[in-house]
Amino acid sequence: QVQLVESGGGLVxxxxxxxxxxxxxxxxFSSLYEMGWFRQAPGKEREFxxxxxxxxxxxFYADSVKGRFTISRDNAKNxxxxxxxxxxxxxxxxxxxxxxxxxxxxxxxxxxxYWGQGTQVTVFV
Numbered sequence: 001q002v003q004l005v006e007s008g009g010g011l012v013x014x015x016x017x018x019x020x021x022x023x024x025x026x027x028x029f030s031s032l033y034e035m036g037w038f039r040q041a042p043g044k045e046r047e048f049x050x051x052x053x054x055x056x057x058x059x060f061y062a063d064s065v066k067g068r069f070t071i072s073r074d075n076a077k078n079x080x081x082x083x084x085x086x087x088x089x090x091x092x093x094x095x096x097x098x099x100x101x102x103x104x105x106x107x108x109x110x111x112x113x114y115w116g117q118g119t120q121v122t123v124f125v
Contacts, residue, residue, distance in 0.1 A: 002026045002114040004097045009119030016087050016123075022080040022097030022116055032099045036060075037071065037082045038109055039093035039121075046096070048107040050082065060107065065091075087123045094118040 008020040020037070036051030050071045051060045059071055070083040080097060098112035 002032070002099055004099060004114055004116035006095065006097050006116040006119040009095060009121045011122045011124065012087055014087060014089055014123055014125050017083070017085045018087065018121060020082040020084070020095055020097075020119060020121075022082075024078045024080070024099070031101065033101050033103055035073075035080050035097065035099045036107060036112070037080075038096045038098055038112075039091075040096070040118075041090075041093040044093075046109050048109070049095070051107050052080070084121070087121075089123045089125055092121060092123050094120050 003025045005023045006020060008018060010018060012018050032054055034051055034053050037049040038046050039049050040046040049062050049065055050069055052071050052073060061069065068084065068086045072081045073079065084091065096118045097116040098109065099114040100112045104111040
């Protein structure tokens, strides 16, 4: 089992920055295949934001966040990060950290086995 706990959400003005953290416990990151960040805005489906493959470190970004968001990891701390810059009101959502042990094509949330509880990000004008 893997337990994921997000932190770092909050209220920020448009154009500002936030850094989300996802602390993992129960298994080391090396036992996971990929980890990612998803988000869900009110009245919308949960969507993929960014992911990272543990072997090789390849990163994958949704078009809506390319050039603004950066995913990173600290293996020693078993922590995943999401640096969010140039935030826009449309980035407002609950952000979830997720992990999966096995490869599947694409970044569908149904393919991720482990989820955090989510952290709220609100961007105001």
